[in-house]
Amino acid sequence: MKVIVIGPRGKMGKLITQVAAERDDMELVAGVAPAGRDYVGQDLGMVALIGRNLGVPVVDDLAAVIDGCDVIIDFSTRENALKVLDLAVKHGKALVCGTTGFSEEEFARFKEAAKTIPMLYAANTSKLVNIMNKLLEMVTKTLGEDADIEILEMHDQWKKDAPSGTSKEMGEIMAHAMGKELSDIAVYGREGESPREKGTIGYHSLRAGNIPSSHTVFFGCMGERLEITHHTYNWECFARGACDCAAYLEDKGPGFYSVQDVLNL
Numbered sequence: 001m002k003v004i005v006i007g008p009r010g011k012m013g014k015l016i017t018q019v020a021a022e023r024d025d026m027e028l029v030a031g032v033a034p035a036g037r038d039y040v041g042q043d044l045g046m047v048a049l050i051g052r053n054l055g056v057p058v059v060d061d062l063a064a065v066i067d068g069c070d071v072i073i074d075f076s077t078r079e080n081a082l083k084v085l086d087l088a089v090k091h092g093k094a095l096v097c098g099t100t101g102f103s104e105e106e107f108a109r110f111k112e113a114a115k116t117i118p119m120l121y122a123a124n125t126s127k128l129v130n131i132m133n134k135l136l137e138m139v140t141k142t143l144g145e146d147a148d149i150e151i152l153e154m155h156d157q158w159k160k161d162a163p164s165g166t167s168k169e170m171g172e173i174m175a176h177a178m179g180k181e182l183s184d185i186a187v188y189g190r191e192g193e194s195p196r197e198k199g200t201i202g203y204h205s206l207r208a209g210n211i212p213s214s215h216t217v218f219f220g221c222m223g224e225r226l227e228i229t230h231h232t233y234n235w236e237c238f239a240r241g242a243c244d245c246a247a248y249l250e251d252k253g254p255g256f257y258s259v260q261d262v263l264n265l
């Protein structure tokens with residue numbers, strides 16, 4: 001597959017470029033940077049710290065290169081991802097978006113796009129997080145409102161959005177398992193709340209150092225609690241997952257796909 005990586009200098013973009021460059025089933029055709037960056041015009045291999053030229057340019061105009069690709073992989077910013085989405089739709093290209101931080105209205109645009117392009121949205125491309133999501137669904141279905149559910153997510157000091165996209169996805173899965181909508185039961189921080197409101201899902205975000213990503217869901221019952229946790233040591237699992245998602249779209253028609261589809265969960 002011919003692949004364009006958005007933001008190849010970013011934490012994720014760099015790793016995705018490195019992983020895609022290793023794969024036999026992928027050919028990188030361009031990296032796309034914000035206009036005015038000093039690395040525009042350089043070779044993608046050097047920009048993504050592969051340490052050798054790939055013979056692939058870094059440009060600052062997606063529209064100029066988009067027709068040469070089969071799939072776009074976007075891990076950039078909320079604002080830019082929406083522009084990438086519009087161009088993918090206009091040019092009929094498959095899109096893997098792992099960017100987080102969208103409002104409900106913005107997210108609806110990805111669902112709408114899926115009517116015309118193969119669209120894979122993944123707040124978290126790690127295999128284990130997506131398996132954890134299945135566990136969360138099972139536990140919540142069993143416990144219902146008998147447990148007090150709290151989510152604690154930890155990330156690096158530079159992360160732009162809070163709570164994380166992953167924790168929102170986890171909250172949605174658990175809310176649906178209780179027959180509810182997350183927007184009706186999510187509580188962000190609980191300072192001064194006593195007693196704790198039953199049937200709600202609490203959110204807590206911690207930002208420190210260079211923690212790549214940790215998510216713990218607490219199911220608090222009387223006299224006992226269950227904690228389900230996922231930790232990453234670095235961002236590699238996300239980059240590998242993102243490339244697997246892109247490869248999955250190769251023979252797909254328009255539709256809204258997820259990592260659950262890729263992993264057949």
Ligand SMILES: NC(=O)C1=CN([C@@H]2O[C@H](COP(=O)(O)OP(=O)(O)OC[C@H]3O[C@@H](n4cnc5c(N)ncnc54)[C@H](OP(=O)(O)O)[C@@H]3O)[C@@H](O)[C@H]2O)C=CC1
Pocket residue numbers: 006007008009010011012013032033034035037075076077078080097098099100101122123124125126165235238
């Ligand atoms: N789905 C998943 O599994 C994961 C998702 N994420 C999400 O991915 C996103 C990116 O995270 P991360 O890599 O840590 O962030 P970074 O800030 O390290 O990278 C973002 C990149 O986007 C680039 N960018 C910004 N604007 C544009 C533009 N207009 N055109 C092209 N490129 C642009 C930046 O360019 P420049 O460097 O020049 O400023 C930067 O390289 C976040 O939303 C994060 O939450 C992160 C990890 C895993």
Ligand SMILES: O=C(O)C1=N[C@H](C(=O)O)C[C@H](O)C1
Pocket residue numbers: 100123124125155156159163164165166167212213214
């Ligand atoms: O910004 C990150 O780093 C991550 N973002 C995603 C999120 O918001 O959930 C996925 C992962 O947690 C890493």
